[in-house]
Amino acid sequence: MKHQRTPFTTSGTEVEGKPDRLVLQPAGWTTPKGYSNGVVARGRTVFISGQVGWDGQCLFRSNDLVSQARQALQNIVDILAEAGGKPEHLVRMTWYLVDKREYVAAFSQLGEIYREVIGRNFPAMTAVQVCGLIEEAARVEIEATAVIPD
Numbered sequence: 001m002k003h004q005r006t007p008f009t010t011s012g013t014e015v016e017g018k019p020d021r022l023v024l025q026p027a028g029w030t031t032p033k034g035y036s037n038g039v040v041a042r043g044r045t046v047f048i049s050g051q052v053g054w055d056g057q058c059l060f061r062s063n064d065l066v067s068q069a070r071q072a073l074q075n076i077v078d079i080l081a082e083a084g085g086k087p088e089h090l091v092r093m094t095w096y097l098v099d100k101r102e103y104v105a106a107f108s109q110l111g112e113i114y115r116e117v118i119g120r121n122f123p124a125m126t127a128v129q130v131c132g133l134i135e136e137a138a139r140v141e142i143e144a145t146a147v148i149p150d
Contacts, residue, residue, distance in 0.1 A: 020149040021091070034111060035125035039091040041147035046083045048145070050096065051075040052138040065102050065139040066109045072142045073117040085148045087118040092145035095127040102139070103127065 024038030025031065053068025054060045056078075062068060077087055097103045103110070123144075133141050 020147070032122075034114070035122050037124065039124050041091045043089075043147045043149040044083070046080060046085055046089070046146040046148060048076050048079050048143065050141040050143045051079070052133065052135050052141050054135070054138075060135075060137045063137060063139070065097075065099075066106050066113060068139045069110055069142070070113040070117060072140055073114065076142060076144045077117060080144070080146050083146075083148060085146050088121045089146040089148050090118065090121055090123045090144055091147050092123050093125045094143045095125070096130045096133060096141040096143075097127060098130060098133060098139055100129040103129075 020042045022040045023036045024040060026037070029037070051072040052060075053062065053071040054075075055071065056075075060068070061071070076090070080086065080089065095103075135141075
């Protein structure tokens with residue numbers, strides 16, 4: 001017996017071309033820039049551990065935040081591909097940063113590299129400053145969750 005898909009019981013805005021995903025945006029709230037307040041998705045959930053800005057051989061090629069963020073995002077895309085997923089399936093990201101000022105100063109560059117690697121998918125996102133990361137050379141660590149449609 002084939003599983004029948006039931007409609008979402010939550011109100012939200014359907015993401016264009018993605019019927020398995022709704023963006024949650026309370027009425028009257030200002031639309032966030034570069035992220036979503038909440039996402040409801042249906043499918044297989046993929047949990048991606050925190051990725052730092054090193055390559056597949058665990059080597060840092062740069063000590064610069066923007067370059068490390070690009071590599072960390074690419075690592076997420078590569079891991080997600082192992083599950084048959086694409087950047088558009090990302091529904092949640094948490095960025096851990098060692099320097100808030102560095103992040104704010106590089107915000108427009110980070111937006112550019114984010115769109116280059118991830119595209120125009122803006123999942124629920126959080127960014128926090130931490131006092132340090134386990135990998136001493138790391139400037140950023142990014143966790144991600146994706147939902148690949150059934």
